[in-house]
Amino acid sequence: MTTEDAHFRLRLPEDLHAQLIEVAEKNQRSINAEIVARLKASLRWEAHDPDEMARYIDDLDRRMALVFKHLKLWDSGYDPRDQSREEDA
8 A cells, every 4th residue: 555545434334344443453454554455356256257157156156066066075085095005006
């Protein structure tokens, strides 16, 4: 932020202010920087084409299904690392 940035007062409910303090500390930012980062992120999200976002979400769903499939196999005792070691031998 520079001294040329717009300045204004902002009224927040106390609980929201407390949440902002907590996440700003966690993210090692000032409250102002946290608010700016979150506003920018929300505006970026809004600017995306809904069809593009739907494709992105579908792709994430497919990837998560694959991860869960592998986790289920892992839980049943399957370890893909064992196979790669056998192939190397």
